[in-house]
Amino acid sequence: MQPAIISVNHLHKHFKIYKHHRGALGALCNLFTREATTVRAVDGVSFTIQPGELVGYIGPNGAGKSTTLKMLTGLLTPTGGEIEVNGRVPWKQRRAHVAHIGAVFGQRTTLWWDLPVIESLDLLQYIYKIPPAQFQHNLDEFRTMLELDPFLNTPVRSLSLGQRMRADLCAALLHDPPLLFLDEPTIGLDVVAKERIRQFILHINRARGVTVILTTHDLADVEKLCERVMIIDYGRVLFDGRLESLRDRFGGQRELVVDMAEEYATVDVDGATVAAREATRVTYQFERNALSASDLIGRVSARYRIRDLMVREPNIEDTVRRIYEERLLDEE
DSSP states (O other): OOOOSEEEEEEEEEEEEEOOOOHHHHHHHHHHOOOEEEEEEEEEEEEEEOTTOEEEEEOSTTSSHHHHHHHHTTSSOOSEEEEEETTBOTTTSHHHHHTTEEEEETTOOSSOTTSBHHHHHHHHHHHTTOOHHHHHHHHHHHHHHHTOGGGTTSBGGGSOHHHHHHHHHHHHHTTOOSEEEEESTTTTOOHHHHHHHHHHHHHHHHTTOOEEEEEOSOHHHHHHHOSEEEEEETTEEEEEEEHHHHHHHHOOEEEEEEEESSOOSOOOOTTOEEEEEETTEEEEEEETTTOOHHHHHHHHHHHSOEEEEEEEOOOHHHHHHHHHHHTHHHHO
16 A cells, blocks of 8 residues: 555644724724634544545635645644644645645635736746656646636636636646645536636546645535545544545435326325425435435336336535534544
């Protein structure tokens, strides 16, 4: 087994928030008193990631996702704990570290605001000391996959959000990093732009073997891209495992949608409840841990003539929302 590309052990990051007094008297108090509260943005996080994984790192606002990524990229120094990325400590060996990673933060760009995209990419070739043949090969591939040609000569400040995100992805991967950090890469994008970026992420992970850590609030990104997911809340990792395992444990009820060959007076079946009925279409709900889909199909087909059927899994967004709202992982 290969050594982990990322190893995180009991990671902590605390911030002090100073109390601000309002008004004239408050301004005077601010000069002489410094009351502060400590915010534990990351509170004892531990995990390892193997080369080639594509991991979804999700949680509500303020959970500690972006803070974790900033420590992994070397932008922040931890309050405590240990991190090793590619055999390096990010904040101690920052120059060597950033030469071997790619990072895209959805609300910030790494490109030069007033320069055309192609000139920013040319500058990155010299900054990362990319050999000309490697640079040209990557640029040609990414230009095609991300459809960059229509705006390569456009200043970054004039790009749409979707165009800028595609240009940032290209910039982050020109030097062939083995590891890519993505923080909200599809935020604010339309459905077409989202799908193009998702396909690109899948390509660089599967075809190039790039390890990807993805934070997002769009759980469709996680559902379409990630086999492994980590859920963080209040600075702690609450779940770390396969997406299917998360569905199995917390997904609730599945649905079997059946188109009957004819209308029946009753359509009841043992082990399932009729959630909806419209003409010959019947929707059954059943507990995944109590009954398998194949068993339910067998029970329905034994009693009724079937024209068509479909099994529907719970939406991953509904599953995660239920975890947050009902604090299911806190109880565990």
